[in-house]
Amino acid sequence: MITGDLKNKVDRVWDAFWSGGIANPLEVIEQITYLLFIRRLDDLQTLAEKKANRTGQPVEGPLFQPGQDELRWSRFKSREPGVMFKIVGAGVFPLLRTLGGDGSTYSEHMKDARFTIPTPALLSRVVDMLDDIPMDNRDTTGDLYEYMLSKIASAGQNGQFRTPRHIIKLMVNMTAPQPTDEVCDPAAGTSGFLVAASEYVREHHPSVMTDAKQREHFHHGMFHGYDFDSTMLRIGSMNMLLHGVEQPDIRYRDSLSEGASDEEGSYSLILANPPFAGSLDNESTSKDLQRVVKTKKTELLFLALFLRLLKPGGRAAVIVPDGVLFGSSKAHKDLRRILVEDQKLEAVVKLPSGVFKPYAGVSTAILFFTKTNSGGTDHVWFYDVHADGFSLDDKRNPIEANDLPDVLARGLSASEPGSPERDRARTDQSFLVPKADIAAQSYDLSLNRYREAVHDEVEHRAPLDILADLENLEAEIQHGLADLRALLS
Incomplete structure (x- = not known):
């Protein structure tokens, strides 16, 4: 279950996109998806490097080749906004469109990835916010993403x-x-x-x-x-x-x-x-x-x-x-x-x-x-x-x-x-x-x-009894009118 603190962090990311000029909820979640994917790639590379250090073997299937270190989330997240914007737009997204990814079908769906965040300031804000969200727990990340998906409907x-x-x-x-x-x-x-x-x-x-x-x-x-x-x-x-x-x-x-x-x-x-x-x-x-x-x-x-x-x-x-x-x-x-x-x-x-x-x-x-x-x-x-x-x-x-x-x-x-x-x-x-x-x-x-309706049995009075009551009521009304007429004459 997503906590109130994490929910507030996602809301702030979402609000940053809207105030930064991206109002389409699908575009917002798509851009967040790309950034989360970039962060995931860096995490996978880090895990592979740790395994290689333990075994003394080279990194298996490196996601980032020599000379591409600046394209990793852990590297560009601390760069000046203008530099970060250039790295992400001119380096990271072209890599996404051609990268084999983590060997899965995800890379197939990234081939048309477009970077539409309009300003360096917005990118820097969003990267800082996403970096502050813990992504190392599968249940937490899943709930976070479900919460973002719910915003498509609520919008x-x-x-x-x-x-x-x-x-x-x-x-x-x-x-x-x-x-x-x-x-x-x-x-x-x-x-x-x-x-x-x-x-x-x-x-x-x-x-x-x-x-x-x-x-x-x-x-x-x-x-x-x-x-x-x-x-x-x-x-x-x-x-x-x-x-x-x-x-x-x-x-x-x-x-x-x-x-x-x-x-x-x-x-x-x-x-x-x-x-x-x-x-x-x-x-x-x-x-x-x-x-x-x-x-x-x-x-x-x-x-x-x-x-x-x-x-x-x-x-x-x-x-x-x-x-x-x-x-x-x-x-x-x-x-x-x-x-x-x-x-x-x-x-x-x-x-x-x-x-x-x-x-x-x-x-x-x-x-x-x-x-x-x-x-x-x-x-x-x-x-x-x-x-x-x-x-x-x-x-x-x-x-x-x-x-x-x-x-x-x-x-x-x-x-x-x-x-x-x-x-x-x-x-x-x-x-x-x-x-x-x-x-x-x-x-x-x-x-x-196929449903059978339940009808409550209702007992009604005899019609002649109802008519008798109506006649008595009518007699009382006539008697009252006669008394009123006598008072006015």
Whole structure:
């Protein structure tokens, strides 16, 4: 958890950029990303030098070649602002664009790095502030970066790139990533889902850092993310780096385009909140996906993509707009039928419409399913989330009411034979619905379709008694009017 002191330091860095003439929150975080990356490179070089001194061997894969010492963070941070500005602009950034980095995919996303800090004074201020922030603890650096990412949403711009962290955590905890998983987010954005999955594995499977084979898989083969925004790729890559993942597979890709689904059956877990606004041109959309579901709607195409990318036995937790649950088009019905009849649909968790405020008020739900290609749906578990721990207005202030712990506790046991959920009535907040009932409703997955409303029994008086009371009241009014008339005459 980020402390108040560290939070204030980040706020001061952010304010310095704004007062220095950079107002776009994405540009601010991108420039901070570059500077943090530069600092990370210097830290890696320092570690390699210490190892070389202990072993008496030369430095393995030096990041800075002889004559490039002035480009290191530890060297230029104390230089006069004008000199520092020249070193960073004319030396460090050209190095970033060509450097092999730490041998990871990060360098690929730095090839278009642009230095846009406008003045030496601003650069000097920002470098001093960033140097004062401790970056040697993985949890601290990760929380710092998450806090900076949250500012994209709170600024009201490009917030669609960020899913609330507590919603991500629920989805990750429900799917319980394992050390052997290959996790993919085909609409990765800032890599929030991949980061949360990595943190879950570290916490619940400590052996992943001590077993050589597991550690190699964790750093080089476990995490895969795609996006077609180069800024998001850079930010997402740095997010992974600051959370201790050395070489994730973060790549440029339009996930719905022709040829993007080449990696059929490659992943065992998909976590995603794909974009679902608008539709695509038929010419640019993958024909493989359109063979699964004939549509131009992105939310349906992404679901088809998830099914294609998953291995048999692979599982998914994905956010979809409510329209996917009850849409009446053939494409909507076909895709829901596939989920229920051909795969194993496990749960539909309905989220309140304010979860994505202030930048979106759309109603959404989380779908949990497993790819089987042979059916397996027995019952589908539904949960109606009323509160997520935050107010559902634009301010999203913390509140006491929070259903998410209950969702997790009930959801993990919902499919078990002796689960208490099997005895829940459809008037409750959560309940199970047999597959046959869903099929009978054209595979409608909206919770309200199956919820039973509770009607309070109200006893009414006999109509003749009510009429008698009205007649008595009318007689009293007439008597009063007669008395009033007598007084006035």
